[in-house]
Amino acid sequence: MNQEDIGISGKTQINVIQYSEKFFQEAYIEDLDEFSPVTDKMRVTWIRITGLGENEKIMKLAEKSNIHPLTLEDILNVDQRPKIEEFQNYTYIVLRVFDFNPSEKELQSQQISIIIGENILISIEEKINEAVQRIVDWIRTSRGIIRRMGVDYLLYLIIDVVVDGYFLVLEKIEDEIEALEDELTMNPTSVTLQTIHKLKRQLLQFNKNMWPLREVIGTLERAGHRFINNQTIPYFRDLYDHTIRVLENVETLQVTLSDMLDVYFSAVSNKLNEIMKVLTMIATVFMPLTFIAGIYGMNFKYMPELELTWGYPAILLVMLAVGLWMIFYFKRKKWI
Amino acid sequence: MNQEDIGISGKTQINVIQYSEKFFQEAYIEDLDEFSPVTDKMRVTWIRITGLGENEKIMKLAEKSNIHPLTLEDILNVDQRPKIEEFQNYTYIVLRVFDFNPSEKELQSQQISIIIGENILISIEEKINEAVQRIVDWIRTSRGIIRRMGVDYLLYLIIDVVVDGYFLVLEKIEDEIEALEDELTMNPTSVTLQTIHKLKRQLLQFNKNMWPLREVIGTLERAGHRFINNQTIPYFRDLYDHTIRVLENVETLQVTLSDMLDVYFSAVSNKLNEIMKVLTMIATVFMPLTFIAGIYGMNFKYMPELELTWGYPAILLVMLAVGLWMIFYFKRKKWI
Amino acid sequence: MNQEDIGISGKTQINVIQYSEKFFQEAYIEDLDEFSPVTDKMRVTWIRITGLGENEKIMKLAEKSNIHPLTLEDILNVDQRPKIEEFQNYTYIVLRVFDFNPSEKELQSQQISIIIGENILISIEEKINEAVQRIVDWIRTSRGIIRRMGVDYLLYLIIDVVVDGYFLVLEKIEDEIEALEDELTMNPTSVTLQTIHKLKRQLLQFNKNMWPLREVIGTLERAGHRFINNQTIPYFRDLYDHTIRVLENVETLQVTLSDMLDVYFSAVSNKLNEIMKVLTMIATVFMPLTFIAGIYGMNFKYMPELELTWGYPAILLVMLAVGLWMIFYFKRKKWI
């Protein structure tokens, strides 16, 4: 069977992977009636479910595995916030993966549910996730220390690839912001303002994912969680550090966007100043000139200048001088 | 008796429902003198009171049920905040249901008081509430697991339908905000500003309900509350999650409204810029032209141009050229 | 002696009330030398002092009653914040009553000091307070449950009437704000801005009273305070609820005032826009017309239009057309 076919919308694939340092076995479950989730003290059992099209499959699996109805509900309603919930025989963890669509300037997110028990981990991806797929390959090819570690290290790896994905998303948003900064200097319009606000809201939404996620990882990092080995805790501590770094990046971007609002309003004000400068210059040059012309348009009988042969060119020169003086004045005021 | 008649303003209906997995009985109490609230270890007793018109009925019931005078006062004064109060033999909980009136753009709220004791729950609705009515029907038709669960699950269900109602209210406010966003782009007036402020205040008021409600549910969710079974705690935890999601939605709407203030002020500034552009264009085109006309309106004796046959059309062409050049200049500056 | 005379500025009246369910006695102490504060296990003793004119009286009483010098200092310096202080044989509580002066738009406040001990309560009012006076009448006429309760219930009642007074003060401020809102829409001036700021500061000052008061009541409400019966705790819990409601009202008013600043600045901007519209309309109508008149004011020899009999009326019609077209253009732009 071609792996690329897994998780196409509507299809639900169940993949069972069992491994230990020397052992690796992978199976696709088609008929759930025949399947029973057996765990093995010597091996890690990973049941990976991708795609949420055929919910009856998941329901059947949940029933066989003694999953609480509320957990099942949370798995199927894919708008959960990251959280960690302890149940009698398992811990339930919700993660979200994000993608940023640059054309719509919108974050899209999918849910990954993880159920971790003694030597067993069940993961449910809303759509097949490339990053989690890579972990399967690492196990298969025995890359790193994964084959030597327990199910808690597998949990760590899954959360780790998810958090690594956040950095990529933030980079995409950062590119968007940089493009916006150019637009802001060149030609700020009300569309620019709306884009700033939209990105701000996307980051807010992203942040709303990060805070509970940080709590989730914090819970796992603290010594004493029943499914986490002391030996694996440094890895979760490292993960915790990463989430803080993500949060700091988000904050930097948020501050940048706030600053851009300042710049936007400054740009609008400066534009007004530019317009008013043009108006003032025109008025200041032509009003005195028109006044002079007006004087010699008066019909007084005795206006000696009018009789002079060189009156007309003289007055044109006066006008030219007034105009040039005005322009010189504006140059000195740095308006031109 | 027709159920639609219950709770019409002024009337107070008392409805007693008793149920267990196999048992269901419903009665309307008319004469409180003959009634005594008997609880039954095997059954859940739900006394549902709707409408606060005939307070003497409620007072009588409270006296018979050993309700503290302060609780009675809180039940009858329907402007309480959500709260949970422990008394010797019962726990008193206040909830608020909201409705959003789009024409007045105002939140209206009603109070639901709940008294929960051993196997008994007394609910008092200010006006009959559709959502609570539905629970009666679920019990009657034995929908879900309600008939198998205790009085704590009934409490959960009532709070759950109330919290679900909040999502609907927020959706209505969101629609309002979207309509406002269009208005903001098209034709922002000071009325738009006032509407933004009004919606902001409605959300603030709504938030003031949510924070204490979260505390109420948090109290119920923590293990060890005397009337809550360990088995029901996951349901309250789920409820707690819902309230957090409501709060996040409110926050998103609040940020959106704040952004709209930015947009409003930007729109007002842009409008000024537009007006000034028109003025500047008119002045910039006509001031030089009027000046030229002024020159040839002067009465100097020796102005050779005036004598030329083609002087007049030539000067008209010059004026046309100056005007067109100005228009070309504005086009290049993207003012037109 | 006429009660209205009590507490006139400068006079200090000392009133001793003793009561139990069946007993009531009231006395005015003139000569402190003969007086010794005797408490009676079966009765509540309330020493009510009104007016801070004759401090030597209070000092003498304090000495006789073993009041700490620092407490005495706090009683006489009437600018204390609400606070609760435990001393060896009594608890000292400071409250503030407020009044809002609408003409000056200023809050005025007076201090009420309370010393509560075993079966005895000493209250010191800066000026005679109407609300506390009402409690005396309730005791005298045996209204409510006061005569059956201990000195802790008396303490509750005094704080309760004080807090109830806050709601009235906030209503007065709210009226002021509403009047201001009309002014803001009609004719906002810099006086409006100053009034908004003044009210904001009054609310801030009021809030500074509320936060420590909340702490005071919170301390009394928590189980285990030596002078508070468990039976009276629900009343203090109720009081705590009231203070939270006062705080929420204050917050709502503060947000309203902040919004009004937005509205004010928007109004100032809109006014500028209005002015600029008038200017632009005038300029846009008359500049082209003046230019046309300027053209036919030129002195070219060969201007055929000038010779035509219908030239003048024709050009007037052209001018009229241009003017009307401009007005039509403004109508379409919704400037008029």
Add this chain to the structure above:
Amino acid sequence: MNQEDIGISGKTQINVIQYSEKFFQEAYIEDLDEFSPVTDKMRVTWIRITGLGENEKIMKLAEKSNIHPLTLEDILNVDQRPKIEEFQNYTYIVLRVFDFNPSEKELQSQQISIIIGENILISIEEKINEAVQRIVDWIRTSRGIIRRMGVDYLLYLIIDVVVDGYFLVLEKIEDEIEALEDELTMNPTSVTLQTIHKLKRQLLQFNKNMWPLREVIGTLERAGHRFINNQTIPYFRDLYDHTIRVLENVETLQVTLSDMLDVYFSAVSNKLNEIMKVLTMIATVFMPLTFIAGIYGMNFKYMPELELTWGYPAILLVMLAVGLWMIFYFKRKKWI
């Protein structure tokens, strides 16, 4: 020796005061080699050092008194924040006294270090402080209860006079703000804006002193500090109250300054509105009039009005009417 000479810049005076209820002795130490700080269980020993000019004296004293090198460093570097540090045999406290210079609108501050041990207190003033000097006089003249109390009361008194000084500083700043408010209404310039910002920063700096000071006093007020008697704790509690009141005053001033920024920007906007009104009025009056004059300046052959004897005065009257009507219009719009 004249006390006014003490603490002149550069000089370091060491003054040893010993007192009990019946005993008072004061000495100036010139030769530190002969001096050894002897404490006496029955008496309080206060070593008061003023002026930080001759550091070798202080170093010698510190060595003799077993002062930790880090404490010595903090005493000599006079830019410490208020703090309290416990060492093996003493507690080290840093205070700051402030002065506000109205002409420069700047806060100046000096450091007072206090070392308190069993029956001994060493105070080090950067410059001689008037307020601390007064305490010496109180001890000498046996004012108040100081002579009956221990070294902890002396500590209280020193901190008390320091905190009392803060109220004076705030009053000076308040005067400055009031003067600024007048300037803001009369003639706001960019200097006004800079002064507002400067005062805001001074208050911020002042606040940075207050928060750690509050912590210092809070530490002393809590029961159980080794050098503080239970009997003196109420005095420290009183002091704590004072610091809170100082903080509230600072906050009020900060809010006032923030409001003044609003007023400033409103004033700048209003000024623009005023300017634009003048421009608009002039343009609105003279543009139509100039247009009318322009019409009768046209050179059409057949303009019947020009031939009429009363044409000129008639048109002058029309112009007058138009001008008056415009002025009436502005009056109605309340522009004049």
Add this chain to the structure above:
Amino acid sequence: MNQEDIGISGKTQINVIQYSEKFFQEAYIEDLDEFSPVTDKMRVTWIRITGLGENEKIMKLAEKSNIHPLTLEDILNVDQRPKIEEFQNYTYIVLRVFDFNPSEKELQSQQISIIIGENILISIEEKINEAVQRIVDWIRTSRGIIRRMGVDYLLYLIIDVVVDGYFLVLEKIEDEIEALEDELTMNPTSVTLQTIHKLKRQLLQFNKNMWPLREVIGTLERAGHRFINNQTIPYFRDLYDHTIRVLENVETLQVTLSDMLDVYFSAVSNKLNEIMKVLTMIATVFMPLTFIAGIYGMNFKYMPELELTWGYPAILLVMLAVGLWMIFYFKRKKWI
């Protein structure tokens, strides 16, 4: 070997320093295969690594010293935040040193990793750091108390020189801000605005370093850390004070920058006011004058003034009077 050659980009130098009160030995390790990190109870061993060019060297050293792979990863990825992490046999600390580049107005930072164990300290500098180099000299020349203290004092010294460096960085930023303040008063442009924003972001980034650093030092300062002697704790407490002072300086600079935004927008508004004043003055002077000229340009037959000999000079005088009166009016309004 010339020390200036150490740490040139790409090169990794390993320097081993061992010292006690009487002993000092320094060695450069070239061949790591022969090296084994021996600690000596009587001596402090400091392995100082400078330059991160030859990572294989560091990897080999880490392997020999039982450094956890995650620590090694953090050492080599030089974008860590300050942190402290406990491992089984060592504590891992990350610091950052900063430099401010005035021409680019950008902070640059490098990482210093410290591994502290029993009597041994390994420091890894991204690039050779001058301040740390100075410590080597102090040890060599036995300056201060370093030779008498343990490895914890060495840790203190390293952090101390790093924190001292922060004050220098802040001073550079302060200089930048002062230069900016002048620019703001003279000629504010949109570049000024961008520089303000850039500096704000640099300070934000700097602050993000300070908060976790404060936590690191706080952890070391609290009694009971396994590698910190009680005797050294006062030094760490002193260090903690310094970080708070750095944070306060940052905050002051941040407030200054925020204020500068106010000033910038005020300057832009004032510029508009200036422009509008010029326009209004020109229009107000020349519009009435042009109107007067327009009147006497009318062609009415009977205009008696036109016939008068002194008509023309008289009207010129009238115009002059009007102009002067206008200028006087502007002077009174303080526009000129």
